Amino acid sequence: MGTSPDFARHWFTARGWKPFVFQKQVWAAIKNGQSGLLHASTGAGKTYAVWFGALDRFARSTPPDDKPRKRKPLAEPLTVLWITPMRALAADTARALEAPLHDLQIRWSIGLRTGDTSSSERARQSRRLPSALITTPESLTLMLARADAFTALSTLRMVVVDEWHELLGNKRGVQLQLALARLRRWHPGLIVWGVSATLGNQAHAEQVLIPQGGGISVQGQTSKALQVDTLLPPALERFPWAGHIGLKMLPAVVAELESSPGSLVFTNTRAQSEIWFLALLEARPDWAGLIALHHSSLSRDTRDWVERALKDGQLKAVVCTSSLDLGVDFLPVERVLQIGSAKGVARLMQRAGRSGHAPGRVSRVTLVPTHSLELIEAAAAQDAVAQGRIEPRESPHKPLDVLVQHLVSMALGGGFLPDELYDEVRRAWAYRDLTPQDWTWALAFVRHGGLSLTAYPDYRRVEPDEYGVWRVPDARLARRHRMGIGTIVSDASIQLKFWSKGGGGKQLGSVEEGFIARLKPGDGFLFAGRLLELVRVENMTAYVKRSATKKAAVPRWNGGRMPLSSELAHAVVARFSAADQGTFIGPEMQALRPLLEVQKRWSGLPTETCLLAEVLKSREGWHLFLYPFAGRQVHLGLASLLAWRISQRLPVTFSIAVNDYGLELLSATCVDWSTHLDPQLLSPDALLKDVLASLNAGELALRRFREIARIAGLVFAGYPGAPKSTRQVQASSGLFFEVFKQYDAGNLLLAQAGEEVLREELDIHRLEQTLARLNRLQLDLHSVKRPTPLGFPLLVERMRESMSSEKLADRIRRMVSDLEKTAETGKA
Template structure:
């Protein structure tokens, strides 16, 4: 069957649905049927799933002209999704095509939620089209005879590639693709990505560095203009001295009319804790929403999440309070409105969430921005600008993730084993390992066979044997089982199952939160007040409670930081406060009284100025710096500057920081002008000063825990016998100390420091920020009291020490004193 006939089949199907295919869909069909690999860039809700399922099925029809009567079983295509929650949606799209076109193709899902019975059935006969996750794909590569499973696979699609890019899961995918290209040479590789700033790099990471000049790879852009309307919820009254958290829930009454005027509304929060609090507070104040309001986040059990997703589709819910668990790909046509609670910290995340509403080609997306403190209105204005100018962040890929490579080599050794000379060229063709040297390769081979140099006396680290034919293989069944249990790159605190004492699964909660609870304590989780009874066999036993409580679980990793693009636009919005207020966006105009007060005490910096404020309180001498670069950069810069100041005059500081600036607090005064004159912001000696200023060894030690888990140096435990995080931490710290003292050139040990500086402290961004500040006029203002801009930073430090009630009381008193003066 010729390509034109195949395309007629697709066009006919679209016509039967009373749809018309977009140009990007037709371009993708053509490129795929011509045998090309590629990256498709298309916005949420534009029909990108059909852009790739169709050519996969059409290619099968082309290869099997008698497809309606004869069917050859076996895996023909794989669809990788980063979220298990998306699997059902993708399966429905595939089934619609395969059934309507009369093929006998089967569609299956294989994720962590797939039952053992279903997995066993798949082992006997793989579905034609398989939907899976990066981790489950790696588990398939850990199966004996995997080459027979994949040999006839004609396509692999990596969905939401922008989410995987810049993570170790993305590296996992790169390695899997490097192997599958050899096993199934006719296989086409396609990625689907929402808009990111560096699409060309995204293509290179997906298809390999050589794809940039390869005629066989394409980048297809949808070029669909999606109308996004951003509306800020501007409070009628705001304190002149704002602090984080004081505004959010006070605007609850502004949110309810928006919910009532929409068919369905999603309220996005940045953390699961915030999600729990908002759900509770809405129901407390507006009990009429009972039954029409739900909650969705990653720690709630699967059945509840699926029920919520289906209820949104059925339009039986008025609103859902959610987190990033609903950020991606799920198709919710009925959703009319999105409310973003607090700054999303990134433009791409904001656009992704906006795209959840009007989730149909050509439909307008409406998103409301609700600030949780006054200064976040500047973020709201910055987001409006970003949407207008279509500015989106880059995603930076990982390089030389040796821990993931060690895990991958063990995966191959668990299945059929591997020959190093065959595998090395495949690995070197990936983006992540394109600079891997022969010396590093031999080190890695020695590591998996002999253990680290300093651990050679311990047999447990000698996992892989070298057979007579030179094949590297794991033959020990116990080692193989432990490896399969630990495949993956997502390392977090141990999750414990929350269950009612009499049975009934509620969700997952992190061990570190539960460790603080005593019997009888009441906490809010999954929209219920639960009384803690005990922990038994990795399960948290609870009962319902009628007591009110302010305890809400906090999940690690809940704090986001401003992206570099967001920081830049935020600074530009800030500078607008110095221009004619009548011409400014409503968000900036609403902050006029705050900027006026700021000018009385200090200045509002313009684009050529960098502001430092100093003032004295009972707590000591405060020095506030305003780079507007995000909390990670501020943590590093605060430590760096405090170290450099202490070189001139022995002094110690406590450091507080938020997304806008940081505070150095000392018990004695500092002549800031003197330290500025001593090249305070120079980028010279940056790395060595950073290492000395921060406890970089301690930070690397924490980072090493993840590396040790991923590389298999420490074992996380068996199902229902998971090793506690504190024990994992102590085991990995012990190995870290051994490497530091006896094997400092160990590649995994060195990786911990590299990742600390590149990913945690964002050393590259810090360097650029220092270069920018060095070119600006540094304005040092000696103030009589805290200024409106400094207030959120000071109160963030107090937050760490006080309960929310005491903090609110303290801040009311502080504000009253400041306003009197």
């Protein structure tokens, strides 16, 4: 073995590169055995900062041997685990890590271990793991669930968690925290590094990743240029409504794509990406084969082809969703277009970083508003990016479904002693205050299913042996558990395949089961940029053929609506405040000025010191429009809360509509809002009790419990090739929910479902903050004669629930025509 040279310096010098200060800081820290968090913008050189730190500390150069060898010498044993949040990133990361090894004569091997890894490759890895293994949190837990895990990972020295910001705030991150706690117990000197971009709370991110302390935080190059601009619409709608997809901007988008050799067109939903991809092809048929579609419901083969073609410079543009948010390195991409508001500063910066993905290159994102009010979000986003106001991400607190799954996994991975494992689990940040009572409940739950499932053998998953070591005694239950490891609970989906009389048609991807259930054979729909016709549904597979119809439905997937973030909302209100003072800085605000002038003339503008409210009498009844600017989720909870609280004072019922800017309460009888919209109504006092009373909390909790039941292993989704239907899974989880409520009311998974409803569905913390903020504002209440530009979108939201899209569009056209005529007259 040779000596340990300065690999980083040699390799960078050979390429004429000069390392950044932050890269040298990371190299020095790793050489000294320190763990840490590297925070740097996308494309700034984060990967090589951490990778060369690992090589400099652990690798050795091996000069070529002149003597011919019968066998190729073995690579060094497993030294580095590289955790990636997405399987799609693994191959790209492997190429980046392999690049220096041959040049520097380092006898290390690189391997991948994800859900896409072939069985033959897994078998090879079972015999000998590569020097650096790129894997996902789920695959790492599967490795830990092997009886030989301790031996297989005995040579591990370092763990790198890539894109840590994507894991920090969810249960996948908690699963990884538990895995790291185990690895640290096995290897007390383990070096752990997180690599992240677009984080608003770096101290918390570091604390969660390195809970024992002693880590170092390194801030990357901050001078990477980020350009945010906006495509202005040719004509401004003074009465905008959310929901149309902004296809009026199609000619402008085509012109932008024409001028760039490689672009990404981001949309916020899969349905939106389908519509835009087809629209671009219809506008430019000559681009067939030069533009592509990428979203998570397309087949893996399709996505892989798109990613390869984009990297190779074969594609002019790709219409995509968050499926391409993360660090796949697409050097040919020069432009990013964002259709509609990104709704968050971090998301916008992450997507912008897909262009100019190399140190020194400018990252440019162009915002394409889908309605007029998104112009103010575009201007506000520019402000927030310039000020570095990035959303924080918080680790979940003590999710017991993840803990229960982990207990069974560790019982498979050689077994555990309860006291020893309790100490280990509490070293994971999410479980730092796990009580002995919580632990006792979790052990009982995996041993016999708790109070209500004791009689059922399938829930006796873990038993102590004669030595007190807890193991999984049943091979069938062990197999089932390994198949269900992970915290990603996918949407209820059904596979799509082309119809073939002989069977075996090409797989296209998946759509929600509920969408297919609404179609009859012969109905057309849009998927993967194609017009398709449903042939038949069989065994959780929908068979389709190409359709000649021009009228087609668009699949809807869950998770389509992203709420406006707090940081972006604050920036939006600041822009409204400036407009109230007559300041319209930037082309977006100048274009929006006619709308804002009508809003101010007919009512007022929301500001940082006033809460704008409008009261309107129409043929439908009495409307209250309120504009807290707290995002759709919070407004739903707030509207329900206000409706419930006012109903305690008056015999009145309400219809509710919400969007990211505000809420509407519609009643059949008059309410004197000047009297009732008081500090008591908006008080955060007794918030939890009142929110639970105002909502169908039981139904919301049942929905959350379905996911919890899957993660905790209560519900089995079926074997490969024979999945259970969504209806079966939902019925099973619903049955457990009712059984626990009736016979095991203290079951901690029930309590977790209620907590997750408040935290994730209603964002109770932000709702509490919003009420406190609203109480500090001065009420600016206006009685208006007609819907204002801010109130009109809320009217449309409510009408959408009760009208077909065709009737709704006709009704909106008539309403807009009337409002525009009135606005032209200059009336107040």
